[in-house]
Amino acid sequence: MSSLKCEGKLDFLSVEHKQKLTTHFCKSGTKVMPHELAIKLGTTRPEALAIITVLGTEGLSKNQLLIYHQCDPEVIADAIPFGIGFPDLPWFCPLCEEIVEDYSELSFDVMAIANDPIEFI
Numbered sequence: 625m626s627s628l629k630c631e632g633k634l635d636f637l638s639v640e641h642k643q644k645l646t647t648h649f650c651k652s653g654t655k656v657m658p659h660e661l662a663i664k665l666g667t668t669r670p671e672a673l674a675i676i677t678v679l680g681t682e683g684l685s686k687n688q689l690l691i692y693h694q695c696d697p698e699v700i701a702d703a704i705p706f707g708i709g710f711p712d713l714p715w716f717c718p719l720c721e722e723i724v725e726d727y728s729e730l731s732f733d734v735m736a737i738a739n740d741p742i743e744f745i
């Protein structure tokens with residue numbers, strides 16, 4: 625069990641938020657995306673993204689940038705480590721096997737994968 629001291633980093637979290645987060649992250653390998661976390665906690669999506677970013681910078685989760693192509697916007701086409709920027713163009717889509725030359729064809733999301741169970745304090 626790892627612990628994350630939220631004070632000074634995620635000051636918008638209430639005691640109830642921290643309890644919900646601790647319950648959610650009770651297993652190693654827990655995956656979460658910002659929109660799911662925002663719904664679960666009743667926070668805004670930017671606040672949920674802030675939680676995920678802090679988990680990554682504190683070494684508590686591996687964060688991935690998920691890449692979606694317009695050929696199937698519901699399916700994750702690829703994932704790269706979050707924080708190194710966007711994929712290089714031209715980018716090869718493994719779903720439709722087309723070469724993508726424009727970021728406008730792509731959309732992105734973030735996923736955190738917890739390394740250990742996390743207690744939010």
Ligand SMILES: [Zn+2]
Nearest residue numbers: 693695717720
């Ligand atoms: Zn594609």
